[in-house]
Amino acid sequence: MLAAHQILDTALALVDERGTDALTVRGVAAALDVAPNALYTYFPNRDALRAALVEHLLGELDGVKLPADWPTALRHLAGALRALLARHPGAVPLFVAGPMFGPHGLHTGERALALLAGAGFTPTAAARALYTVLAYTLGFAAMDAAELTPGAPADMDTRVAQRRTAFEAVPAADYPHTHAAASVMATYVTDTQFRSGLDTILAGLARSAASPSR
Incomplete structure (x- = not known):
C-alpha cells in the first residue's frame, strides 16, 4: 500500500521536473504506476494534493x-x-x-x-x-x-x-x-x-x- 510520503515525494519530483501543470492526481498516479483511486484515499483532489505538498515542503523549516x-x-x-x-x-x-x-x-x-x-x-x-x-x-x-x-x-x-x-x-x-x-x-x-x-x-x-x- 502506498504511503502519503511516497505520493508527495513523487509529486515533488514531477513539479521539479515539469512545473505545477504536472501536479494532478492522475499525473502523480501515472508516475507511480497505480490507479488514481490509490491516491484519492489521501488526496481527494488537486487542491488537497497542492496543500499537502506545500505542507510537506514546509516541514523542512x-x-x-x-x-x-x-x-x-x-x-x-x-x-x-x-x-x-x-x-x-x-x-x-x-x-x-x-x-x-x-x-x-x-x-x-x-x-x-x-x-x-x-x-x-x-x-x-x-x-x-x-x-x-x-x-x-x-x-x-x-x-x-x-x-x-x-x-x-x-x-x-x-x-x-x-x-x-x-x-x-x-x-x-x-x-x-x-x-x-x-x-x-x-x-x-x-x-x-x-x-x-x-x-x-x-x-x-x-x-x-x-x-x-x-
Missing part, C-alpha cells in the same frame, strides 16, 4: 533554529524559506495559490509570532511584520522562478551574466539610469540582493517597533 533576537530570527526564517524555494522553483506557485493552514505552516508562523510578541510587538504589529517578511520572500522567489525553465535551472553565474548583457544593451541615451545600474540590476536574482532587501525591511520594522504608536 521545523529544524530551523530561531534565535531570541527577533530580527536575526526572521532573517534565518526568511533565508531558510528562500533556500527551500530556490531548491524547488517549480513549486513556488503552489505557495501563493492558497493559505498554508497545515501543522508545519502554522507551527512556523507561531514560532515567529511568539518571538515578536516577546519583543513587545502587539498581535497586530507582529502579524503585519511576519506577513511583510513572508510576502517579500515569496515574491522574490516567484520572480526568480519565473526566469527558470522547469527541470534545468541555469547556474547563478550564467544567469547574472545573461541579465547583465541584456541590461547593458539598453540604450544609454534613452535610459541613462538603467544603463548605469546595469551591473547591480543584473544581480537581482542573487542571494546578495535578497539579503539586502530583507535587511532594509527588517530595519524598517525595527524603527516601527520602537515607535510608541505601533
